[in-house]
Amino acid sequence: MSKVTETHETNDWSSPFSRRTTAGLLVTLAALLVWIVAGVLFPDSWAGVLLSIAASPSTHTAMLRLAVPIALAAIGGIFAEKSGVINIGIEGLLIVSAFGSIVAVHRLGAGETTLGLSNHWWGLLAGTVVSVLFALLFAIVCIEFEADQIIAGLAVWLISLGLAPFASQIIFGSPNTASVGRFSNVTVPVLSEIPFLGYLLFDAEPQVYIMLAGAAVGWYLLTRTNFGRWVVASGENPKALDTAGVDVRKVRYAAVLLSGVFAGLGGAGFALGDLGTFAGGGDTAINGRGFIAIATYLLANYHPIGALLGSFLFAGLNAVQNGLQAAGYAIPTELIRVIPHMTVIVVLVLVGRTRLPDAAGEHYESGED
DSSP states (O other), X not given: OHHHHHHHHTSOSSSOOOHHHHHHHHHHHHHHHHHHHHHHHOTTSHHHHHHHHHTOHHHHHHHHHHHHHHHHHHHHHHHHHHTTOOOTTHHHHHHHHHHHXXXXXXXXXXXXXXXXXXXXXXXXXXXXXXXXXXXXXXXXXXXXXXXXXXXXXXXXHHHHHHHHHHHHHHHHSSSSOOOOOOOOOEEOTTGGGSTTHHHHHSEEOHHHHHHHHHHHHHHHHHXXXXXXXXXXXXXXOHHHHHHTTOOHHHHHHHHHHHHHHHHHHHHHHHIIIIISSOOOSTTTTTTTHHHHHHHHHHHTTTOXXXXXXXHHHHHHHHHHHHHHHHTTOOOOHHHHHTHHHHHHHHHHHHHOOOOOOTTTTOOOOTTOO
C-alpha cells in the first residue's frame, strides 16, 4: 500500500500558485477593482448598471440556483477523471437526469405526495437513477470493451441530446415537458434574517443545500478516505494499485457511477429547483452546463471545493446576464448568452494550471507489465 499512498501524496493540491496563475489572479482582481470604483463613481454608466445588478440579492440567489448543475457535475467529473476515466458525457447525464426527474413528478402527480414524501423528492431520486444507469452504460463500454473514452462520452451526450426531446414528444406531444412546479424554499427561522448570509444560506431551495453538502462529501471522500486514495492511484499509477491488491476495474466503475450520482443530483436538482420543466429544443434546458462543469474542475485542478467556487463564478455571470435581459437592455440575446462561455476560456488562459492524471484515458488490465 505504500506505493498507493505515495501516489496520493504526490498529487499536489496545496502547492503555491505558479507565477502565471498569480499574475492572472492579480490582473483579474485589478480589473474587478477598476470596475467597482467606476461603478460607484458613475452609477449611470455601464459599470454602474452592472455593479447594481451584481450586488442585487436576486442575482445572488439566482447564482446559487444556477451553480447547482455545474458544481455537482464538476465534482462527479473529478471522481471519474481522477480514476483514469475521462467522462465528457457529463452534459448528457445532466440532460437525462433533468428530463427523467420531470417525467417522474408528472407521472406521480405534481404537488402531491407518495409514501408521505413530496413527489419532487421522488423525481430527484428518479433523475439520479437514470443518470447512474447512463453512467453505468458508459463505464461498461469504456472499461469492459475498452472503447475510446472521448468518443464514448460524446456518444452519451448525443444520445441524451436526441433521446430526451424524442421521449418528450411522445409523452407530452412537444419537445418541452409540462410544468411540474419547483422545490419550495427551506427557511431557517432567525438565521434567515442575518444580513447577506441569511437569504443565501438559510432561505434557499433544497438543491442548494445538496450542492453544498455534495462539495463537502466529495472533498472528504477524495482526500480523507482509502477510497479516495484508490481513485487517485487508479488514475496516476494503476499498476501500483493493482500490486497493492486493489481491483482497478472496480475502483474505476465506482468512480464513474459516483460521477453519475453527482451529475444526476445536479441535473434533477436544476430541473426541479430552478426550472420546474424541461425544454428539449436546441441544446436543451441544460444548455452546455456539463461542458462548463468540465472546464470548472480543470480550472480547480480537480479539487471539489475549488470546483464549487468556480461554479459560482460561471453561474454568477449567467445570473448577471439574466439581470441585464430583465432590465431591458437592447443587447442581442446571443451576445449576452455567450459571455459565460467566453469567460471560461479567459479564466483558463489567465489562471488555469491543471495536470491531467498520468493514466487518464488509458485502459488497464490486471497483471499488465
